[in-house]
Amino acid sequence: MPWQPEINVFDERQAKNNLVAYFENVQANALAWANGGAGLKPIKDFHKSPRLVTVFPALTFLQTEHKTTFEDILIIDFSTTLEVALIHGNGDILTALATKYAMALESMLVNLPETTFNENSIIDTTTVIQGVDMPDRGRRRSIERT
Numbered sequence: 001m002p003w004q005p006e007i008n009v010f011d012e013r014q015a016k017n018n019l020v021a022y023f024e025n026v027q028a029n030a031l032a033w034a035n036g037g038a039g040l041k042p043i044k045d046f047h048k049s050p051r052l053v054t055v056f057p058a059l060t061f062l063q064t065e066h067k068t069t070f071e072d073i074l075i076i077d078f079s080t081t082l083e084v085a086l087i088h089g090n091g092d093i094l095t096a097l098a099t100k101y102a103m104a105l106e107s108m109l110v111n112l113p114e115t116t117f118n119e120n121s122i123i124d125t126t127t128v129i130q131g132v133d134m135p136d137r138g139r140r141r142s143i144e145r146t
Helices: 012-034 091-110 114-118
Strands: 045-047 058-070 074-085 128-134 139-145
Touching (some): 012 058, 012 074, 091 128
Parallel strands (some): 045 058
Antiparallel strands (some): 058 074
């Protein structure tokens, strides 16, 4: 008999798939915005496993984790650490590029539609609290959507 759970749990794979599809769809505009209107090379490879980068620029899910608590409702605390991998022969240019890619990625994350993140989820979602932590730049930006 197949497993028929009374309570479904979070599918981390679907969240990653949704993020990748969203990034692929909006990155050209976000990268141009972060570069003052001129386009940057799009992220070519999106890796759901860490450290498989061979084509640049690339985005890697370095780490994901989630914590689930269940009382009257299911509460899921999901976090992921993303890395944009770039190469360039000039260190100054590479540093400038890294800042622009980080800015574009941060902008895409804080503007991620809730319905996009939850698309095809096996659980019903009523509220999403989203935060983006950019420790290398010393900023933290959080938004709440209900």
